Amino acid sequence: MDKNNSNQRREFIKKMGAASLVAASSSIPAASFLSSCNKPAPVNTKADAVVLLWMAGGMAHTETFDPKTYAPFEKGMESKSILSSFPKVPTIVDGLEFSEGLESIGSVMDKGAIIRSYKSADLGHILHTxxxxxxxxxxxxxxxxxxxxxxxxxxKELGPINPVIPPFISMGQRFTVGEGEELKAFHTAGFLGSEYGPFLIPDPSSGLESVRPPQGMSLKRFEARYKLYKELANRSQVMERGSDYQRESLMRSMEQSYRLLNSPESKVFDLTQEPQEKYDIYNTGRFGLGCLTAKRLVMNGARFVSVSTEYEPFLGWDTHENGHTRMIKMKELIDGPVAQLIKDLEESGHLERTLIILASEFSRDAMLEGRPGKTVKDQARHQPDIIEDEKFYGMHRHFTDGSSILMWGGGIKKGLVYGKTADERPCSSIENTVVIDQIHQTIYHALGIHPETHYTIEGRPFYTTPDGQGKPVLELFA
Structure with a gap:
């Protein structure tokens, strides 16, 4: 047997079980303690689907969607003078400005809202994962x-819209890069069961390969291998450790992947079916093609789709050096595809019932690490007080006291600016501060998932947000 073909086939089998294999090994002990869910009556729904556009690595708010005073690069300038290394540009919404390079996203802000007052948690030592x-x-x-x-x-709570399309699809993040194991820790369904875990597509440009046998393998041969794989998985040591619920959930996850393979819906991953002019707008890289795939998935009945710019230490939005030049490239990566996604979903009639969120784990600053008054280890590469080299021009330090989140569709008000950060350093949230449990409950509110929804784990109720205390930001809704 050809060694390369053998490796390809093994890799395909891994992909078929991606949703289960990422989640199962880490969640089985907890799943043994899962008992019935308290499921209150659903609230009024505003959305059926969610697309999360994840800016992995820490997107500086003052360099993107909440620009401050522009300071052009000059040799000998002080780091403390840098609040934004890009000039402001107008958006389609009167009085709302973004930073240069985000003109396309600015052109669709009359269809959505911006939160300018998100504050990340104080987790002590700051780590991206x-x-x-x-x-x-x-x-x-x-x-x-x-x-x-x-x-x-x-x-888990809503199930699939289209029974053939996995209800949770995650695109763009590889687990072979730095901190891959830490990233796996939250790409999981945990105690809910493997069938609700993510269908993983690391590279959307080859998404079709995720739902078909490797080249050279007939469907009949694949079906025989799939049957054998199910038998082996059901007898494996991993499954012997799990509860009946977990075993059944894993098998359902595998069956769902198999249904997709044999369905007409598998063509949703074939990006060659897109008109060339649309494809070219999206084709800025893996993230852009992920946005294109997300559009096609939503239009074919996906429930939750995540598209990541991918977190890899010191790359992407993780701008520890060459901050300004890196930001130029990242804006080129996202600006066209995000705007086109909004336009295409509106044109097709799907935007109204699809909640789209653009967010990052925290922001960045040229001087502060963490937040004012909270001493944490400075993890930025050395940035001198006086800048002589342009590679130090930009935002290099982690900043958790203010950030921006964009939302479209799903009942969100159009043209809304919610919250405010200070115009001078520290550019912290100073009005209508929003924290993570509010973001989660805002999403659940749009989908009609009751805030008191919970399961009993290890004898205690486990809510969608800690202790069931999260409240949606109702002001965001029309």
Missing amino acids: RHQYHWHTCYEPPQSVQVPHIGAWIA
């Missing part, structure tokens, strides 16, 4: 049970 875990699960790590991703909660 800790804050990403907190954003995606609403729980601070570590936890005694495996906590579900928000997409898994939604998949």
Whole structure:
């Protein structure tokens, strides 16, 4: 047997069980303690689906959607003079300005809202994966049970719109990069069961490969291998450790992947079917093609789709050096695809019932690390007080006291600016501060998931937000 073909086939089998294999090994001990859910009557729904556009790595709010005073680069300038390294540009909404390079997203802000007062949690030592875990699960790590991703909660409570399309799909993040194991920790359904975990597509440009056998393998041969795989998985040591609920959930996850393989809906991942002019707008890289795939998925009945710019230490939005030049590239990556996603979903009639969120784990600053008055380890690469080299021009330090979140569709008010940060350093939230449990409950509110929804884990109720105390930001809704 050809060694390369053998490796490809093994990799395909892994993909078929992606949703289960990421979640199952970490969640089985907790799943043994899962008991019935208190499911109050649903509230009025404003959305059927969610698309999360994840700016992984810490997107500086003053360089993107909440620009401050522009300070152009000059040799010998002081770091403290840098509040924004980009000039402001107008958006379609009167009085709302973004930073240069985000003109396309600015052109669709009459269809959505911006929160300018999100404050990340104070988790002590700042680590990207800790804050990403907190954003995606609403729980601070570590936890005694495996906590579900928000997409898994939604998949569990609402189920699929189209029974063939996995209800929770995550695109763009690889787990072979730095901190990969930490990233896996929140890409899971946890105690809810493997069938609600993410269908993982690391590279949307090859998404079709996730739902078909490797080249050279006939469907009949694949079906035989799939049957054998199910038998092996059901007898495996991992499954022997799990509860009946967890075993059944894993098998349902595998069956769901198999249904997708054999369905006409699998063509949703075939991006060659898109008109060339649309494809070219989206084709800025893996994130842009992820936005294109997200559009196609929503239009074919996806429930929750996450598209990440991908977190890899010191790359992407993780701008510890060359902050200004890196920001130029990141804006080019997201500006066209995000705006086109909004336009296409509106044109097709799907935007009204699809809640789209653009967010990051925290922001950045040129001088402060963390937040004012909270001493944490300075994890930025050395940035001198006097800048002689342009690689030090920009936002390099983690900042958790103010950030921006954009929302469209799903009943969100159009043209709304909610909250405010200070115009001078520290550019902290000073009006209508929003925290993570409010974001989660705002999403659940749009979908009609009651805030008191919970399961009993290890003898205690486990809510969608800690202790069931989260409240939606109702002012965001029309």
